Amino acid sequence: MDVDAFAAEHGPEWHRLRTLLGRPRRKLSAAEVDELVTLYRRAATHLSIVQSRSPDPDLTTMLTRLVLTARAAVTPSPGFRWAVVGRFFTTAFPLEVYRAGRWCLGTGLGFVALSTLLILIVAGDPEVPLRFLTQEEITALVERDFEDYYRSAPAQNFGFAVWTNNAWVSAICLASGVIVLPVLYVLWVNAVNLGLVGGVMVGNDRTDLFLGLLLVHGMLELTCVFVAAGVGLRIGWSWIAPGPLRSRGQAVAAAGRSGLVVALGLVPVLLVSGIVEAFVTPSVLPPVVKLTIGAVAWLAFLGYVAVVGGRARRLGESADVDAPDREAVAPTV
Structure with missing residues (x-):
């Protein structure tokens, strides 16, 4: 696989995903939230393709960070809750x-x-x-x-x-x-x-x-x-x-x-x-x-x-x- 061609083809999608991630979630419209989820899934697929076909270290590192950041935005942690501590004990x-x-x-x-x-x-x-x-x-x-x-x-x-x-x-x-x-x-x-x-x-x-x-x-x-x-x-x-x-x-x-x-x-x-x-x-x-x-x-x-x-x-x-x-x-x- 030609890594440069792959990056050139999908670079705009990754850039758009970074743009959406850089904005507060509460300011995203419903359509932009759907787009964020779609781009996250596509970036995860791209990471899998790169790792399996041409494990370029720089591209792999960049996509890994992008996917992890997007995952945190799509599935945020509920945060600390005292109810969880109470249920534990x-x-x-x-x-x-x-x-x-x-x-x-x-x-x-x-x-x-x-x-x-x-x-x-x-x-x-x-x-x-x-x-x-x-x-x-x-x-x-x-x-x-x-x-x-x-x-x-x-x-x-x-x-x-x-x-x-x-x-x-x-x-x-x-x-x-x-x-x-x-x-x-x-x-x-x-x-x-x-x-x-x-x-x-x-x-x-x-x-x-x-x-x-x-x-x-x-x-x-x-x-x-x-x-x-x-x-x-x-x-x-x-x-x-x-x-x-x-x-x-x-x-x-x-x-x-x-x-x-x-x-x-x-x-x-x-x-x-x-x-x-x-x-x-x-x-x-x-x-x-x-x-x-x-x-x-x-x-x-x-x-x-x-x-x-x-x-x-x-x-x-x-x-x-x-x-x-x-x-x-x-x-x-």
Whole structure:
């Protein structure tokens, strides 16, 4: 294809399209709006022809910019709406967590069972922790380091660090879920760390301190990790067993969109967990008060998911993107 001849033939159309795009939409007449749509479609066709027959870089770049600008004018974004944010927290997020409930529960039970087993092993044999820590490190951990950790930085800085770290761990679980193994590795590493520290504390008769500090924030914090890991494993399972009516690509795409909803929704929940860990866990409040605050935050999240997510499920709500934004699927025989 002669690129110069093609540009000379269709240049007036592109120029006219630029002219219409340069004018405010409210000042375009009905006929000019129709012309704008027609020229946009023709420019998109021209771009396809150039890319397939003679991919001239300069012409391709120019037409790409023109088509993208025209598309934005023809199908403008509705802009920010608070109703969308409200629906996200009243429907989309709790619904997706509720739908993945069995995966999250299974992940949580497995993690707790493994951590408990490791704690019992470490606490039951004094030689086991010495394979990972020196006696000096064990003594420091039991006498001061475990408790001092929560006061190792100003509360606001510590809370921000905890929030970002937990968000990072959750993001890893969600993003790598399609591969499955990274999620299991993250869970294993955290279970081993918890088992080792917990075993050392329990084995040295500091069970009350260990549980008294950990449970305050850990109930909500670990639940968020279980949700992220459960949804991540659900994404991985979607390509292993996509079901009889979907291809693997369709199954992973749908599960991935669900994972994105959960990832965004966990951000404020992890923020609450970080605030509790930074300001409540190391506070001078009586242990029963601190545990009550942690339990209330945890039960509030579980109740929110069960009630709001369950209602959305019963009403047949969907957290997926609108149909025009999904991949096109044609029936085949």
